[in-house]
Structure formats: structure tokens, C-alpha cells
Amino acid sequence: MSNILFNHVYKTYGKEKKPVVQDFNLSVDNKEFIVFVGPSGCGKSTTLRMIAGLEDISEGEIFINDRKVNDLPPKNRDIAMVFQNYALYPNMSIYENIAFGLRLRKMPKSDIDLAVKRAARVLEIENYLNRKPRQLSGGQRQRVALGRAIVREPQVFLMDEPLSNLDAKLRVQMRTEIIRLQKQLGVTTIYVTHDQTEAMTMGDRIVVMNDGVIQQVDTPERIYNNPVNRFVASFVGSPPMNFIDGSMLTENGKLYFQTRRFALEVPEGKAKGLIAEGYSNKSIVLGIRPENVSVDPIMFEMYPGAVIQGVYKLDELMGADRYLYVDIGTKQDLVVRVNPRNFFQPDEKIRFAVDMNSALFFDAKTSLSVGGS
Numbered sequence: 001m002s003n004i005l006f007n008h009v010y011k012t013y014g015k016e017k018k019p020v021v022q023d024f025n026l027s028v029d030n031k032e033f034i035v036f037v038g039p040s041g042c043g044k045s046t047t048l049r050m051i052a053g054l055e056d057i058s059e060g061e062i063f064i065n066d067r068k069v070n071d072l073p074p075k076n077r078d079i080a081m082v083f084q085n086y087a088l089y090p091n092m093s094i095y096e097n098i099a100f101g102l103r104l105r106k107m108p109k110s111d112i113d114l115a116v117k118r119a120a121r122v123l124e125i126e127n128y129l130n131r132k133p134r135q136l137s138g139g140q141r142q143r144v145a146l147g148r149a150i151v152r153e154p155q156v157f158l159m160d161e162p163l164s165n166l167d168a169k170l171r172v173q174m175r176t177e178i179i180r181l182q183k184q185l186g187v188t189t190i191y192v193t194h195d196q197t198e199a200m201t202m203g204d205r206i207v208v209m210n211d212g213v214i215q216q217v218d219t220p221e222r223i224y225n226n227p228v229n230r231f232v233a234s235f236v237g238s239p240p241m242n243f244i245d246g247s248m249l250t251e252n253g254k255l256y257f258q259t260r261r262f263a264l265e266v267p268e269g270k271a272k273g274l275i276a277e278g279y280s281n282k283s284i285v286l287g288i289r290p291e292n293v294s295v296d297p298i299m300f301e302m303y304p305g306a307v308i309q310g311v312y313k314l315d316e317l318m319g320a321d322r323y324l325y326v327d328i329g330t331k332q333d334l335v336v337r338v339n340p341r342n343f344f345q346p347d348e349k350i351r352f353a354v355d356m357n358s359a360l361f362f363d364a365k366t367s368l369s370v371g372g373s
Helices: 044-052 094-104 109-122 138-150 168-185 196-202 220-225 230-235 268-276 297-302
Strands: 004-013 018-028 033-037 059-064 079-082 156-160 188-193 205-210 213-218 242-251 254-258 263-265 283-288 307-317 322-327 334-338 349-354 360-363
Touching: 004 044, 018 044, 018 213, 033 044, 033 196, 044 059, 044 079, 044 156, 044 188, 044 205, 079 138, 094 109, 094 138, 109 138, 138 168, 168 196, 188 196, 196 220, 205 220, 205 230, 213 220, 213 230, 230 283, 230 360, 242 334, 254 268, 297 349, 322 349
Parallel strands: 033 188, 033 205, 079 156, 156 188
Antiparallel strands: 004 018, 004 059, 205 213, 242 254, 242 283, 254 263, 283 360, 307 322, 307 349, 322 334
């Protein structure tokens, strides 16, 4: 078993004791792949370093396999860390880099040789063992860093933005490699990234952080479809979710989200939740993802009471999709995902239907998700 437990963990710096990580509580299960995601400076790497023993814990407790590790030296925690910059020894061969930690443990030479070659075979770097790091590509060097972690057979893998130095194509390939490797080895893994695409595609669960505070812990699907607040909703998803300020209006037994330019009928199921929470005739924020706004005629039939007209400004062709930026009279342009075959002229007026069953609503003051959305 390789479980990890954070119990009210804090990290502060300086005389002012400025908090970098605040009241961090989390239980990581055996063999689980957990991803810490958030903007730069949110405390995710600091939290990882506290697990590794590279940062002192200011307050609280961290347990690995039910053993408190607050004061335990890094070498005694049975963890392996993979860094952003690979941290390879440039004057050593690939073989020597992978074997280095095992030699420090004074393992028999034959056991080291077996472990290194087995890891090299798994990572498909057998032909590079006699080379130096400078003779390898970025992806190959990252494999060496992973190999050095694998041979130690640790209880826990810690990975701190290991793919951020790679080009886009190689990042996708290495994501797949790391997922496959983690499943094959069955090692509890905590992975830090600022890239929400990595988080969504890799983690069994995602820990979204901001300003040192956990915002939400959940599966990728629930993080995306049921964010607990506006920050999570805006951080996860590309392009980001559209947010529109407005208010709720009850008319003829129906609930509408309205702005000065348009009104959108709220489906009965969502309306009941919003009314029950007291949001009738109250300011609120509508959140809608680009893929839930459509120019498809079928959507106009499905949502005749949720149509917006706007003025096309520009677009981004993303291969399989085209993202339109449309002026609808709000603070920000509405971003709409359409089929790339759709073309529009500058300043052309366009009508859109909004999938209000997929809409989310947020309290205008607290930014928390409301109405059971």
C-alpha cells in the first residue's frame, strides 16, 4: 500500500509568514494518479516538494503509508522525483545516470545491471545506454529521468512539470508514455502541471489549486462538467468558458436569464433549482462553454427560447474546429465552436442557439456554482 495523507498542511515564508499553501487536506489512494493543476505561483510545486522533504512543513502533517514524514529526511521517504529540467549528470553515460541511485544504495553490480536494462527496455532507450545526455533529444532525456525513477522501485512517484520543456507533439507522446508506465508499474503518482490539457488527460483525479488553496478535487469529467466555482470553470477548458453577467426574471411561470440585449429561457429542471435557492429576480452569472453554443438549425428547434444575435469579429481555425469571436454587447466577446466549413464575413450578424441544459450558473458575489448546475 502506498497511500498519502495531507492533514491541515500549511507552508509560509518570511517574517510575515506569508501563506503559500493553506489548510491543504487530501487523501491519495494506493496506485492512484493524482494531478495538481493551477496557475503559476498557486503552491502546487511547493506542495510536491513538501512530500519529497525538499521543503519544510510550516504546520500540519503529511503521512506516507500511515507513517508521519514531517521530519523524515528525503532519502528515507522512499519516493522518486522527476524534475522539469531532467536533472541528469552531463558527464555520466545514460547507463550511469539511471544506475546512480542504486549505486548509492550499494546494490550488487549484477542487480543494478538487471534493473537498468529492464527500465531501458520498458522505456525503449536500450540503444542509448552508452551515450551522454547531450547526445539525446528532449524526449529521450525525459525517458532517462523516468528510468532513474523507475529503477528505485519507490512507493511514490512525484513529477514536477516534467513535460514543459518539450514541443507540443512530443508532449502528447510522452503523456501517453507516462500514463502507460504508471498503470504498468502501479505506483502511486502525484503529477504537477499548469497545463489543464495534461491534467484532464492524465489524472484519475484532479486537484485544482489557486492561491495555495484547494478549489476542487474530483475526476476530470466532474471537474469539467460540474465545477464548484467560477475559477475552476474558467481554468479548465480550452477555449475557456464564456461568462455573461445578468439577472433572473420570472415571467408567465418561466424563468429567464436576461441582459440588456437578450433573454434566454432556463429549462424547467434548472429553473426549479435556481428558484429554490432564491435566485429569481436576482443578479447572477451565466457560464456556457464554446461547444454549447451553435449555429446548427437543429439547435434552434431544440432551444427556441435561447437564441442570441451577435456580430462576427474574428475566428481561429484549429483544424477540426473553428472558434468564432462574436460581439453580443457584453464585456467579453462570446466564443463559439463551429464546424471549420462555416465561413462568415467581418461584421456579419449571426444568430446562435444556446444549449441551456449544459449552462452553469454562478453567484455574482461569491462566484460559487448555484442551482444544482
